[in-house]
Amino acid sequence: MVQLLLITGAQAFFFVTVLLYGGAVFHWHLRPHLGLVLQAFRRRFIFEAPPPPPTWPSSRLVILTAAFGHKAEWLEAAFENHRMYSSIHGYRSITLFQESAPPGPKGAYRAKLELMLELMNFTASPNEVPIDYVVWADADTIFVNCSQPIHHFIEEFPDKKALLASDISPFLFNSGVMVWSRSNFTREVLEGTLEVIKDEAIGPPQPAYKGAMPGEQISLNWRLLPHEQRRKCRRRFKRCMKKCAGDECMKLVDPLVANEVAILPNHRLQSLRRKWKEPNWSLPVDCECALSFSNGASAIPSDYRVALLPDGGLQTMSVQRSPRPLCVKGTKAANDTSCGGEALSTTDGAKKGTVAEGSEFIAHFAGIHKDARRTMILSYAGQSSCPAMLMCRDLCRGGAGGRQTEIG
Structure with a gap:
């Protein structure tokens, strides 16, 4: 009881989430009950998966998807698609819906980063498969060509801690699909970005262009800029952004972190389009x-x-x-x-x-x-x-x- 009273508000949110969603989120306070949590997690959030390929331990990769607030009628179709893709390749899958966003500034946007950070801080016991990579996929994404394993990108860039995709708007990258390794670099980026989002004195960086949402994508992009650029662009993020694709975007990244990051052309990791048409093909x-x-x-x-x-x-x-x-x-x-x-x-x-x-x-x-x-x-x-x-x-x-x- 004393331990529960000491849990902070943010930690309590994740604690309740685990109880409600059968282990979709892990927290160190749950360590004594982790075996039961993982059983519920595997039972409720992944299909029976095929054995991982011998060349790559795919079960060490988690695909994480969450939605907060209004439950869109398409959400279950998207969640099912993510679970199916994970099952095909032996990845672990977490799909989470929460009716209310966490309290505080930018609650839903912040929760996206907090969920990833929770998994980064999760320590597996000796008889559990550890988590090496967390793939965030927004709830409005669909795996179309499911024969493409996402771990092939990790094999292509084995020394990178983050694999990102450029945007079709003036950003370094789009945060809708991201691959992060479980590393100190990732923790530092996520923690630093959360500090910026929660900064009530100055506030997070402002949108890069008219009509843009002031979500976590702006703060994540800002976090990867050189220090001097961050100072200049905190109030007017547009000053430091221009439309770029793939390797072009790396020229804008802080040289101190550029070796840890790869920014891929948008269509490789996720396809963003200004106009979509219904598919007129059935993928065989x-x-x-x-x-x-x-x-x-x-x-x-x-x-x-x-x-x-x-x-x-x-x-x-x-x-x-x-x-x-x-x-x-x-x-x-x-x-x-x-x-x-x-x-x-x-x-x-x-x-x-x-x-x-x-x-x-x-x-x-x-x-x-x-x-x-x-x-x-x-x-x-x-x-x-x-x-x-x-x-x-x-x-x-x-x-x-x-x-x-x-x-x-």
Whole structure:
């Protein structure tokens, strides 16, 4: 009882959250009960995940998503999409909704950073898998191309403590999707940013442009600027910002921290667009064991695949792969070969055409009207390859002949 009375207001918020949400957030005050908390966490917030790939311990990565205040009708679809993607690749998933934001200035924006910091400060016991990376994904994001493992970015930049994506507006990066390593650098950035947000004397940096929200993104961007720039731009953040992409943005980052950070082109980590169109494609997934089940063959011809569509339908096709440039602007039609990572030139009876894999890895529906956001999130969640990949995994593990095929 004495210990509980000593818990600060912020700590009490996380304490109650853990009790309400079955371990979605960890706190050191819960250490004696951590085994029960983790059991509830695994039971309520992740699917039964496949074993992690032998080359990378994917279970050490957590994908964290939270929403506060009004519960949008699309929220469960987004949460389900994030859980499915995590299950496919063996990541741990936390999806959290809280009707009221934490008290104090910028409560909902601050909670985003506080949740990440809680996971950074979590210490696993010897029989628990530690957390090495926390991936924040805003609730209005959808994993579209679910065959892309997010840990491939970590392998590409093994020495970086933070992987970020540039914005389509005058910012260094967009905070909708971020990959942070569990490190002292991350703790210092998050703690320093929280201090700025809670500073009642001066206040957080002001929006970079007219109409921008004074959220955590501005304070995080400000925190990565050189010290002299931070002094100059505290009141007028626009002075220090300009539109940039990928490596261009690194020129604006404090040289003292530049070695710890990578800023990727926006479309690589998340796709932001000023205008969205409903997807006119259904992302197929190669499911080789489905072909062997459907035609009874013991060996799969090298030039044939079965595309398992999100609605559960199967399409047998002859496949010829050809490389294509990434599509940076807009979602293209299925027969437009100027877009996507690879083209699948297919022939299926009388049907001829190209099945485009699309350019989106993660679609981020920020800054659009609430009605359009609802439509886009529900549409993209339905066209995501995540449901098909899970169906294929279940089919290959428990289908005819018990054939096993790893996905992802």
